[in-house]
Amino acid sequence: MLIRCRGAYVLNPQDTGRVAKLTASLFSNLESQSSLFLLCIHRHLCISENTSSSKMVSLVDEGDKTTKQNVVITDAKSGINMAITVAVTNNPSTTALFTTAAQKPPVVPGGSYITISRKKLLQNLEINGTAARINAWVDSMKASSPTHVKSTPSLSSQDETSWMLQHPSALEMFEQITSASKGKQIVMFLDYDGTLSPIVDDPDRAFMSDSMRATVRKLARYFPTAIVSGRCRDKVYSFVRLAELYYAGSHGMDIKGPSKGAQYKNDAEGVLCQPASEFVPMIDEVYQALLEKTKSTPGAKVEHNKFCISVHFRLVDEKRWSELAQQVRSVLKEYPKLRLTQGRKVLEIRPTIKWDKGKALEFLLESLGYANCTDVFPVYIGDDRTDEDAFKVLRERGQGFGILVSKIPKETNASYYLQEPSEARNFSHTFSVMDFLQRLVRWKRLSLRRQIRVQRQLEELKVSTIEKCLTVE
Ligand SMILES: O=P(O)(O)OC[C@H]1O[C@H](O[C@H]2O[C@H](CO)[C@@H](O)[C@H](O)[C@H]2O)[C@H](O)[C@@H](O)[C@@H]1O
Numbered sequence: 001m002l003i004r005c006r007g008a009y010v011l012n013p014q015d016t017g018r019v020a021k022l023t024a025s026l027f028s029n030l031e032s033q034s035s036l037f038l039l040c041i042h043r044h045l046c047i048s049e050n051t052s053s054s055k056m057v058s059l060v061d062e063g064d065k066t067t068k069q070n071v072v073i074t075d076a077k078s079g080i081n082m083a084i085t086v087a088v089t090n091n092p093s094t095t096a097l098f099t100t101a102a103q104k105p106p107v108v109p110g111g112s113y114i115t116i117s118r119k120k121l122l123q124n125l126e127i128n129g130t131a132a133r134i135n136a137w138v139d140s141m142k143a144s145s146p147t148h149v150k151s152t153p154s155l156s157s158q159d160e161t162s163w164m165l166q167h168p169s170a171l172e173m174f175e176q177i178t179s180a181s182k183g184k185q186i187v188m189f190l191d192y193d194g195t196l197s198p199i200v201d202d203p204d205r206a207f208m209s210d211s212m213r214a215t216v217r218k219l220a221r222y223f224p225t226a227i228v229s230g231r232c233r234d235k236v237y238s239f240v241r242l243a244e245l246y247y248a249g250s251h252g253m254d255i256k257g258p259s260k261g262a263q264y265k266n267d268a269e270g271v272l273c274q275p276a277s278e279f280v281p282m283i284d285e286v287y288q289a290l291l292e293k294t295k296s297t298p299g300a301k302v303e304h305n306k307f308c309i310s311v312h313f314r315l316v317d318e319k320r321w322s323e324l325a326q327q328v329r330s331v332l333k334e335y336p337k338l339r340l341t342q343g344r345k346v347l348e349i350r351p352t353i354k355w356d357k358g359k360a361l362e363f364l365l366e367s368l369g370y371a372n373c374t375d376v377f378p379v380y381i382g383d384d385r386t387d388e389d390a391f392k393v394l395r396e397r398g399q400g401f402g403i404l405v406s407k408i409p410k411e412t413n414a415s416y417y418l419q420e421p422s423e424a425r426n427f428s429h430t431f432s433v434m435d436f437l438q439r440l441v442r443w444k445r446l447s448l449r450r451q452i453r454v455q456r457q458l459e460e461l462k463v464s465t466i467e468k469c470l471t472v473e
Contacts, residue, residue, distance in 0.1 A: 163409035191382030250307035252360025358389035
């Protein structure tokens, strides 16, 4: 098995002995500053702050006896994983710990290698905890949401092919997908920003196109459909404007059922789940504090999402991102019951409760009566880090699948990919969410028609058989 390095450390989970040596040599250089990271090997092993390199070797060796699972490096205090790329390679000819080959490790999400940018790791370890954490957030945000697709390090065509083999286009695999759903009820879960609407600079103007709305309306005629968003539920409803859907706002912390057909007389009645209600006063307070604190940073925007808050970086000069992240941190350090996650040029502040889009998906399936059913086929489409919680739930349940919306290969728990919400304006061929949803609607309509035709034929056959019998009598 291969461990190699070219600007990156590659930790090979199959070979923890080597990992021990690699991490020990890394940390021996940086021992005094290694207060930021926890190295965990499949939960069996924790190397915490100030662990000496020799102790690490014995701990990792010990870990080797108990497990041969993934190696993850985490910023334990912020809870945000470092920008990591996951690579799969099995080249038996390359056995050196560090090679100088001008080859980048292939970026293959969902694979079994984790690479940590050496520069990034050193940068983050070289400074004290607080600044390190801020840098980690900023780096992680940049890595997960590149400004321009072209600005991301381009993958070799071999690497891209490898990623696509693991995560084929949902449109190209359409027939396989529908045949897997045979005899099961498809339930649709759709993220909003970057999935149904294109990413734009101003979050208040992230409108959904009329054709996308019409498509989602048709979709909901055939399948129970939910919108699952980081936004405040009312805000996402004001964009989508379809009363027949389920809405899970604030990253799933505010769930409401369909209101069409006067099913619910008033707003409160339709609410199905609000597990973070007790945090509302705290969120209001933090929102005010963040508004005040960030007003000196041009372009910064703070969005109140009822049970959580978003701090937007998109219109802030990248040189000032650390400053803005520092402002967020300085407010947040007074609130240990709140945590930070990050999305596309956004830091999201939310309660520490164990609730996310994955839990919302499970809650909705239960509400729909599919808690322990094997005949349900949930499909979740999303573009952001927070959608990974839902993709993971589907993988763990072994039901349905996740579709990642992304133009570039990314680490993901989704099974398939689509490129963007709608067809690109230049009419270049893309795999869009809208195409996929429209195809699903057409397929369902055709199969229902076929079913009706067969039923009619059977009924006609029954009638003519009865008539024949009557004639004979
Ligand atoms: O779960 P989602 O529906 O995807 O919500 C995640 C965040 O989406 C919004 O921000 C993102 O879209 C904006 C509009 O295109 C864009 O300007 C921003 O940079 C993106 O991060 C929303 O404004 C946030 O509150 C959500 O947390």
